[in-house]
Amino acid sequence: MGWMAAAILARGLKAEGVELTLIDIPDMPADDLAESSLPAIRQLHQMLGFDERQLMSITGASFKLGTEYRWGPATSFVHPMGKPATIVPALEQEVSRLHLIGDDCAYENYFLSAVAARQGKFAFPDPDEKSIRSTLSCGLHLDVKNYKEYLKDYARFLKVAVRKGALQAINICSSSGFIKALVLDDNSRVEADLYVDCSGESALLIGSAELAVPYASWQVDLPLDRMVNFSVLRPSCKTNTICPLTKVRAAPWGWQREIPLQRKVVHQFIYHSGLLDDEGLAKEVHRMAGASDVRYTEIKPGCREVLWSRNCVAVGAAAGNITSLAVSELHWAQSALVRLLDYFPNKSCEPFNAAEYNRLTMQEFERLRDFHIAHQVTMHSDSAFARLCSEAPIPAPLQHRIDLFLHRGRIAAYEYEVMSDQLWAAFFLGAGLWPKRYDIMTEALPERELLQNHQRIRAAISKAANAMPNHHELLASYCPTR
Amino acid sequence: MSAQRIQQVVIVGGGTAGWMTAAALARFLPPALCRIVLVESEQIGTVGVGEATIPHIRHFNQLLGIDENEFIRATYATYKLGIQFTGWGAPDSSYIHPFGLFGHDIRGIDFHHYWLHLRSLGDETPLDNFSIAAVAATAGKFAYPEKNPDSLRSDFGYAFHLDASLYAKFLRNYSAERGVRRIEGKINQVKLCSLTGFIESLTLENGEKIDGQLFIDCSGFRGLLIEGALKTGYEDWRQWLPCDRAVAMPSERTTDPVPYTRSIAQRVGWQWRIPLQHRTGNGQVYSSEYLNDEDALYLLRSQLNGEETGEPNFLRFVTGRRKKSWNKNCVAIGLASGFLEPLESTSIYLIQVAILKLLENFPDADFAEIDRAEFNRHIDLEYRRVRDFLILHYKANGRVGDPFWDACRAMSIPAELERKINLFRESAQVEHYQQGLFMTPSWLAVYIGQGIVPQGYDSRVMRHPKDTMADYLKKISEAIEADVHGMADHKTAIDNAIKGISGIYPEASMNLYGLPK
Numbered sequence: 001m002g003w004m005a006a007a008i009l010a011r012g013l014k015a016e017g018v019e020l021t022l023i024d025i026p027d028m029p030a031d032d033l034a035e036s037s038l039p040a041i042r043q044l045h046q047m048l049g050f051d052e053r054q055l056m057s058i059t060g061a062s063f064k065l066g067t068e069y070r071w072g073p074a075t076s077f078v079h080p081m082g083k084p085a086t087i088v089p090a091l092e093q094e095v096s097r098l099h100l101i102g103d104d105c106a107y108e109n110y111f112l113s114a115v116a117a118r119q120g121k122f123a124f125p126d127p128d129e130k131s132i133r134s135t136l137s138c139g140l141h142l143d144v145k146n147y148k149e150y151l152k153d154y155a156r157f158l159k160v161a162v163r164k165g166a167l168q169a170i171n172i173c174s175s176s177g178f179i180k181a182l183v184l185d186d187n188s189r190v191e192a193d194l195y196v197d198c199s200g201e202s203a204l205l206i207g208s209a210e211l212a213v214p215y216a217s218w219q220v221d222l223p224l225d226r227m228v229n230f231s232v233l234r235p236s237c238k239t240n241t242i243c244p245l246t247k248v249r250a251a252p253w254g255w256q257r258e259i260p261l262q263r264k265v266v267h268q269f270i271y272h273s274g275l276l277d278d279e280g281l282a283k284e285v286h287r288m289a290g291a292s293d294v295r296y297t298e299i300k301p302g303c304r305e306v307l308w309s310r311n312c313v314a315v316g317a318a319a320g321n322i323t324s325l326a327v328s329e330l331h332w333a334q335s336a337l338v339r340l341l342d343y344f345p346n347k348s349c350e351p352f353n354a355a356e357y358n359r360l361t362m363q364e365f366e367r368l369r370d371f372h373i374a375h376q377v378t379m380h381s382d383s384a385f386a387r388l389c390s391e392a393p394i395p396a397p398l399q400h401r402i403d404l405f406l407h408r409g410r411i412a413a414y415e416y417e418v419m420s421d422q423l424w425a426a427f428f429l430g431a432g433l434w435p436k437r438y439d440i441m442t443e444a445l446p447e448r449e450l451l452q453n454h455q456r457i458r459a460a461i462s463k464a465a466n467a468m469p470n471h472h473e474l475l476a477s478y479c480p481t482r
Numbered sequence: 483m484s485a486q487r488i489q490q491v492v493i494v495g496g497g498t499a500g501w502m503t504a505a506a507l508a509r510f511l512p513p514a515l516c517r518i519v520l521v522e523s524e525q526i527g528t529v530g531v532g533e534a535t536i537p538h539i540r541h542f543n544q545l546l547g548i549d550e551n552e553f554i555r556a557t558y559a560t561y562k563l564g565i566q567f568t569g570w571g572a573p574d575s576s577y578i579h580p581f582g583l584f585g586h587d588i589r590g591i592d593f594h595h596y597w598l599h600l601r602s603l604g605d606e607t608p609l610d611n612f613s614i615a616a617v618a619a620t621a622g623k624f625a626y627p628e629k630n631p632d633s634l635r636s637d638f639g640y641a642f643h644l645d646a647s648l649y650a651k652f653l654r655n656y657s658a659e660r661g662v663r664r665i666e667g668k669i670n671q672v673k674l675c676s677l678t679g680f681i682e683s684l685t686l687e688n689g690e691k692i693d694g695q696l697f698i699d700c701s702g703f704r705g706l707l708i709e710g711a712l713k714t715g716y717e718d719w720r721q722w723l724p725c726d727r728a729v730a731m732p733s734e735r736t737t738d739p740v741p742y743t744r745s746i747a748q749r750v751g752w753q754w755r756i757p758l759q760h761r762t763g764n765g766q767v768y769s770s771e772y773l774n775d776e777d778a779l780y781l782l783r784s785q786l787n788g789e790e791t792g793e794p795n796f797l798r799f800v801t802g803r804r805k806k807s808w809n810k811n812c813v814a815i816g817l818a819s820g821f822l823e824p825l826e827s828t829s830i831y832l833i834q835v836a837i838l839k840l841l842e843n844f845p846d847a848d849f850a851e852i853d854r855a856e857f858n859r860h861i862d863l864e865y866r867r868v869r870d871f872l873i874l875h876y877k878a879n880g881r882v883g884d885p886f887w888d889a890c891r892a893m894s895i896p897a898e899l900e901r902k903i904n905l906f907r908e909s910a911q912v913e914h915y916q917q918g919l920f921m922t923p924s925w926l927a928v929y930i931g932q933g934i935v936p937q938g939y940d941s942r943v944m945r946h947p948k949d950t951m952a953d954y955l956k957k958i959s960e961a962i963e964a965d966v967h968g969m970a971d972h973k974t975a976i977d978n979a980i981k982g983i984s985g986i987y988p989e990a991s992m993n994l995y996g997l998p999k
């Protein structure tokens with residue numbers, strides 16, 4: 001995460017003559033093997049001036065049009081990115097009405113991204129609003145190791161200084177309580193005006209005795225404490241479909257996730273160690289022929305009570321952790337870093353400014369946490385993990401959101417929400433939360449006519465999906481792995 | 483569908499709120515499923531003031547499929563690009579709160595940070611000069627906003643000044659054409675179900691009984707159903723918004739109408755000037771603790787430009803809001819649901835939002851609690867956010883020496899507002915939120931316009947040399963000025979709209995500052 005922070009801050013502050021130093025601390029916990037990102041990453045790359053094609057080549061990347069969820073014996077849905085490929089205003093209302101009269105078309109079929117992704121197709125979002133492809137939106141699947149190297153080169157190019165060494169002491173200014181300097185294990189000092197803590201779960205600054213910002217645990221809300229990563233190479237003859245989808249499966253002990261890269265697939269188990277011991281895990285991993293690069297990490301869901309304290313801003317897992325199941329650490333860290341640029345302080349770290357940063361970041365984080373909890377609520381019903389989950393009450397905003405949706409298919413809007421209403425609806429409907437009723441306004445059209453309209457819409461989407469290129473072919477010509 | 487649909491909606495009241503509600507329900511509820519009845523009493527009458535609006539009204543009209551120029555003809559409307567506040571900061575100061583942006587962000591940093599920086603270096607160009615809506619307003623010009631985001635004219639919206647009783651009449655015809663049944667008569671009895679406390683029926687003076695499932699209370703200040711019958715309770719906000727009276731009086735128009743509302747601070751309270759095609763609406767808003775009715779009328783009369791064309795209309799109000807706008811099977815809309823003084827012309831907007839939220843959460847006959855909860859959650863947020871923005875005008879006044887204003891500066895304010903002001907004072911940041919009406923440009927207009935000078939601003943702008951920045955900003959303001967020069971006079975623009983030769987009016991949005999980008 002440090003390199004990401006260095007890259008964003010270096011770019012954002014390039015013209016301001018702010019000097020950046022990155023302290024490269026040895027023996028940090030291992031990174032994930034792969035990243036499954038939201039569309040925001042592409043805007044960020046654009047802001048950083050990255051050549052996407054080159055970046056994707058180097059990181060063996062593939063595109064992501066959505067997430068495929070599986071649970072139970074035969075249930076699956078795609079939660080797409082982008083928006084419905086129709087301009088029907090109250091789409092979820094009409095579809096709910098059709099569902100109630102027995103039409104069993106899945107909601108994802110209204111999203112070009114979902115329909116195309118299932119077939120292993122991909123196309124770039126079209127900026128022309130009139131094109132059906134303008135409803136597409138995509139993120140990236142990246143190899144983290146290479147991505148980090150790429151960020152490192154970029155940060156160095158922008159003259160970020162690098163110091164290697166472990167942290168030995170933190171010098172605090174006795175009057176202000178600000179960090180005055182960091183002392184490394186070779187007794188050298190690093191002095192700065194602002195310190196960004198990207199040290200992950202160890203939270204070396206924000207969690208230190210000197211700053212002593214407490215960590216509020218969300219372990220009850222998100223009962224997950226471990227993660228394992230490993231990768232499986234794609235047999236070279238079998239690259240003929242790569243679905244532009246992250247795959248998530250509900251398991252009795254938590255979640256299993258697959259991130260497709262060009263040459264390999266990265267698997268991740270996110271679980272509760274009380275439900276899956278090392279032996280059980282070894283068995284699971286073993287079932288996946290050719291698993292290599294196996295690595296474990298501890299995760300502690302929760303959040304610092306203050307994310308920016310005095311002259312120290314914690315970013316990424318140092319600030320909090322909601323597991324990377326649906327929205328990754330990289331995403332929430334990027335979002336926080338871009339916000340930090342907006343609220344970039346002067347030397348005094350003005351308190352109201354920092355408070356506003358904290359308020360916004362915290363609210364966004366809580367909304368993201370609720371989205372993760374929504375996964376548990378909708379896709380885990382009858383497992384040991386589900387029983388663990390049910391020990392915590394559902395946060396009130398999420399409960400209200402679920403209740404209102406089940407009641408009448410409306411999404412209750414909350415401040416600082418990250419996901420659009422349309423995508424919340426797609427999530428709920430995909431997960432099988434069909435509303436019990438629909439708007440009276442939806443009854444304006446007779447059933448038969450409504451159904452015909454919808455059949456036309458679906459046919460158009462399906463036709464548009466067929467016309468899209470194959471994802472693996474596009475990757476092979478656009479950005480083949482280097 | 484398992485639940486029963488509502489078959490009859492009864493709207494009580496035929497003021498702006500009643501007829502806007504009737505028209506929208508008639509437009510969107512399938513007539514085969516749901517009948518709409520509206521009861522009003524000529525004997526009681528309507529409030530009869532309320533002539534300034536914000537751009538959202540165009541969205542409402544467009545949803546209803548109303549032709550804008552026909553509407554302008556029917557309501558003697560003029561265009562409105564913002565509000566001019568005179569004497570709210572220092573007694574001789576004036577600023578415009580425009581329906582539009584100030585400048586553009588530059589390299590991701592909000593424009594006002596550059597402006598503040600330049601100002602700290604001695605440049606005195608007012609912030610208003612960077613808003614095309616503000617510049618056009620003061621120049622008495624008007625043009626439609628354009629869709630092309632690169633155009634200077636893309637960053638603003640517009641609203642109207644209108645004769646509200648004619649608007650109600652217009653919507654009454656609209657509603658009648660779509661099957662709304664109007665009943666004239668005075669309600670003197672509301673019957674509640676002894677079991678649930680829900681409203682069962684209304685009885686008129688002549689004995690006629692009106693049944694329904696959903697009752698919409700648009701009966702004005704008295705809140706005949708929501709308070710009279712259901713005793714819902716009222717939250718009093720006078721500790722922050724101290725005015726409790728107004729006197730209104732129309733006058734002859736003596737000059738061409740300006741494309742903005744005026745709000746002129748007085749010794750106590752303030753006065754409005756609302757230019758219509760055929761007259762000017764005037765009024766004095768005041769606090770009875772500091773000014774009696776007679777003096778208020780004198781204060782108003784002594785500043786009128788044209789001949790009086792009507793009797794003074796005295797109004798009393800309690801600023802605040804109904805504890806629940808939707809209680810049991812009764813939804814209060816308009817003055818029945820609360821009152822915020824017309825300082826930012828928000829009443830019709832709040833009516834509109836309530837209607838849209840009611841449609842979104844339109845209940846079935848079993849009246850699920852969650853529909854009410856969701857509706858009330860939104861309405862509550864809207865009211866509070868508007869309230870805080872209004873309080874800012876009073877709190878940040880610069881009229882030292884007037885007891886009324888001194889007390890306003892000294893009053894304690896809601897914590898959220900305090901936080902917002904502190905943030906701006908410290909770092910020139912405008913607190914960011916997504917829901918609610920007033921966003922960054924509005925807060926900025928008032929903060930700066932009323933003299934809250936931030937101690938700091940985005941440090942990233944400080945590195946720019948003064949001359950380059952001054953040149954750059956000068957170019958923007960000159961471009962705006964040149965562009966405004968080419969616009970039609972407001973009067974001509976109105977005449978063209980009346981004649982139907984104004985070209986195609988632009989698409990509206992639920993946004994104060996034009997189409998969102």
Ligand SMILES: Cc1cc2nc3c(=O)[nH]c(=O)nc-3n(C[C@H](O)[C@H](O)[C@H](O)COP(=O)(O)OP(=O)(O)OC[C@H]3O[C@@H](n4cnc5c(N)ncnc54)[C@H](O)[C@@H]3O)c2cc1C
Nearest residue numbers: 495496497498499523529532534669702816817824829830
């Ligand atoms: C001083 C002042 C200035 C304002 N300026 C603005 C402005 O610039 N912009 C803006 O948007 N808003 C403004 N408003 C607000 C605006 O006037 C109201 O929002 C608007 O008129 C809506 O009023 P209403 O329909 O809720 O109530 P009213 O106009 O009071 O209508 C009430 C209706 O209920 C009926 N009724 C009541 N009791 C009974 C009964 N027992 N039986 C039958 N019928 C009954 C009446 O006949 C009437 O039809 C202003 C308000 C005030 C007080």
